[in-house]
Amino acid sequence: MSGVRRLVLAAVLMSATxxxxxxxxxxxxxxxxxxxxxxxxxxxxxxxxxxxxxxRDVGTHVTLCSFVQVYPAEADSQVMVVTCGHEGDETTTLGLMRVQKSPDGVDAYLVFDQDGTMWGKAGRCR
Structure with missing residues (x-):
């Protein structure tokens, strides 16, 4: 079992208790x-x-991920265990995500999927 899967499993078990x-x-x-x-x-x-x-969550046009657990991480970032719903699919998926404070000094965050794919840059809504 990979380290990522162990972390997700441990977090889910802790959440259940x-x-x-x-x-x-x-x-x-x-x-x-x-x-x-x-x-x-x-x-x-x-x-x-x-x-x-x-x-409490992050969403796109077709996906909504709710935060189950949030952990502080290095480089002004937070790692979350998430459950996600996807448009057109009745199943719920379990995964990891990371949100990092934008390094350019702007009041914004970078959102990453568990495989490191950046979903985008999110600036402060007014």
């Missing part, structure tokens, strides 16, 4: 790209490039 509460990122408010911030106000997710990061 602690109770079914959601975790929150240590961020102040909602962050997203232009379409994501618009969605936060209107609930219209018709724009395909939407990215919205809130203290």
């Amino acid at each position: 602690v109770g079914a509460t959601s975790a929150e990122l240590d961020i102040a408010g909602d962050y997203g790209n232009e379409a994501g911030c618009r969605y936060a106000i209107t609930n219209d997710y018709s724009e395909e490039d939407m990215l919205l990061l809130t203290p």
Whole structure:
């Protein structure tokens, strides 16, 4: 069993013993790209490039991932165990994600999937 799978399994087992509460990122408010911030106000997710990061979840046009556990990590980042729903699919997936404070000094975060793929840069929604 890989180290990542062990971490996910351990976090899920710890969550089951602690109770079914959601975790929150240590961020102040909602962050997203232009379409994501618009969605936060209107609930219209018709724009395909939407990215919205809130203290409790991260979503795109077709995926919504809720945070189950949040762990501090190096380089101004946080690692989350997530459960994700995907448009057109009735199953829920389990995975890891990482959110890192943007290194360019802007009030923004970079969102990464467990394989290191960047979902995008999320700036502070006004």
